[in-house]
Amino acid sequence: MGLDIKKIREDFPALHQLKDGKPIIYADSACMALKPQLVIDTLIQYYTEYTACAGRSPHAFSLKTTRLYDEARKDLARFINAKNPAEVVWTRNTTESLNLGSGCLKYDGSETIITTSESHNSNLVKWVRLKNLGRVNLEIIEMPLNGIFNIEELTRVVEKCEVGKIFASLNHTSNVTAAHIPVQEIAKIVHEREGILQLDGAQSFPHLPIDVQKLDVDLFGASMHKACGPTGMGFLYGRYKLLQEIEPLILGGETVSDVHYPDDITLLNPPAKFEAGLQNYAGTIATGAAVQYLTSIGMENIAAHERLLSRTMLTGLNDTFGDKILILGPEDPSIRTALAAIDLKGINPHEAAILMDDMKNIFLRSGFHCTHAYHHSLGLNEGTLRPSFYLYNTVEEVEIFIETLKEIFDLMT
Numbered sequence: 001m002g003l004d005i006k007k008i009r010e011d012f013p014a015l016h017q018l019k020d021g022k023p024i025i026y027a028d029s030a031c032m033a034l035k036p037q038l039v040i041d042t043l044i045q046y047y048t049e050y051t052a053c054a055g056r057s058p059h060a061f062s063l064k065t066t067r068l069y070d071e072a073r074k075d076l077a078r079f080i081n082a083k084n085p086a087e088v089v090w091t092r093n094t095t096e097s098l099n100l101g102s103g104c105l106k107y108d109g110s111e112t113i114i115t116t117s118e119s120h121n122s123n124l125v126k127w128v129r130l131k132n133l134g135r136v137n138l139e140i141i142e143m144p145l146n147g148i149f150n151i152e153e154l155t156r157v158v159e160k161c162e163v164g165k166i167f168a169s170l171n172h173t174s175n176v177t178a179a180h181i182p183v184q185e186i187a188k189i190v191h192e193r194e195g196i197l198q199l200d201g202a203q204s205f206p207h208l209p210i211d212v213q214k215l216d217v218d219l220f221g222a223s224m225h226k227a228c229g230p231t232g233m234g235f236l237y238g239r240y241k242l243l244q245e246i247e248p249l250i251l252g253g254e255t256v257s258d259v260h261y262p263d264d265i266t267l268l269n270p271p272a273k274f275e276a277g278l279q280n281y282a283g284t285i286a287t288g289a290a291v292q293y294l295t296s297i298g299m300e301n302i303a304a305h306e307r308l309l310s311r312t313m314l315t316g317l318n319d320t321f322g323d324k325i326l327i328l329g330p331e332d333p334s335i336r337t338a339l340a341a342i343d344l345k346g347i348n349p350h351e352a353a354i355l356m357d358d359m360k361n362i363f364l365r366s367g368f369h370c371t372h373a374y375h376h377s378l379g380l381n382e383g384t385l386r387p388s389f390y391l392y393n394t395v396e397e398v399e400i401f402i403e404t405l406k407e408i409f410d411l412m413t
């Protein structure tokens with residue numbers, strides 16, 4: 001049975017608003033997902049009822065904060081099937097998580113970072129910078145227009161690298177091609193050469209059931225704001241042994257068990273050694289609420305609903321526009337999330353996005369979506385138009401998007 005979308009929409013107050021007297025169609029969830037009332041209430045409760053630090057003071061507010069803070073980590077660990085809550089490190093977002101994960105590198109010049117050409121800037125810019133500084137080698141696997149990962153190319157690249165000196169940081173699900181990579185197959189190839197596999201889970205974590213043990217990944221980073229959670233919250237999952245080796249990005253209060261003047265510091269075990277200073281308690285506890293919310297709907301159900309939206313969008317776009325547009329990513333809607341980066345072939349994507357809002361209150365994104373290099377490599381120098389749908393979107397909304405795009409084409413060509 002499909003999701004009860006009418007009921008789900010009741011949970012999202014942002015969808016109850018009208019703009020110019022008409023409902024809005026929110027199609028920008030790949031950038032920022034809307035928040036259910038449960039998450040909003042959890043944030044407000046922290047600030048109104050028990051604002052305090054976790055793990056410091058002995059009073060009731062602090063004890064409650066400590067309990068809920070610890071429970072959120074357990075909820076997230078369970079949600080991604082981590083072996084142990086201590087394998088979950090809180091961060092601000094995916095970008096910070098991926099940067100933190102790379103702290104396992106030794107920078108002795110012999111290591112190779114492997115990524116793909118459609119990587120988001122948060123999984124590319126730092127690697128290019130490190131290569132330019134001469135600290136690592138960098139291999140970029142070309143991602144074709146259809147978004148299908150080239151496993152033979154990975155095998156070839158991995159075989160060239162020194163054993164034990166490989167750090168593959170790959171995009172689990174693309175924010176432009178919408179495609180997933182075959183993680184288990186990739187993990188096998190990387191691990192056979194004693195490499196480390198880090199996944200950018202920004203676009204998979206909100207949309208698919210994630211089981212880090214089954215995927216056999218070493219590191220996995222994601223953001224909560226794309227998964228119905230608060231802004232300013234993300235996490236890095238890491239195998240415990242690997243987390244022990246990773247160098248923290250920031251050090252300070254709460255990361256040490258003891259300090260003796262002038263140079264004796266004892267770092268705490270993970271995850272504490274990575275979580276310096278006073279934390280985002282409200283955001284972390286609301287992260288727990290977001291995880292509970294998604295669990296109550298069921299990630300399999302969300303994925304199935306997105307496949308329906310994806311099929312509706314791809315079929316509708318192909319039937320209406322044929323080769324007047326170019327849709328990045330696989331033709332098969334069942335192997336995509338419900339987003340599409342579309343080249344409008346001559347129509348400026350920014351103008352189209354503004355018209356979408358003006359004409360039908362459709363909120364979506366245009367531009368490079370932080371994948372400048374990939375867009376440039378495809379000659380898409382003005383970017384693309386990107387609708388991205390989620391659990392609260394209806395098939396009718398997808399159809400209105402296609403009809404409106406047709407109106408824009410009629411207007412502008």
Ligand SMILES: Cc1ncc(COP(=O)(O)O)c(C=O)c1O
Nearest residue numbers: 093094095120122175202203223
């Ligand atoms: C595939 C992908 N990776 C990484 C990110 C970066 O996420 P954040 O800005 O939350 O760090 C995004 C965000 O759009 C993304 O889509």
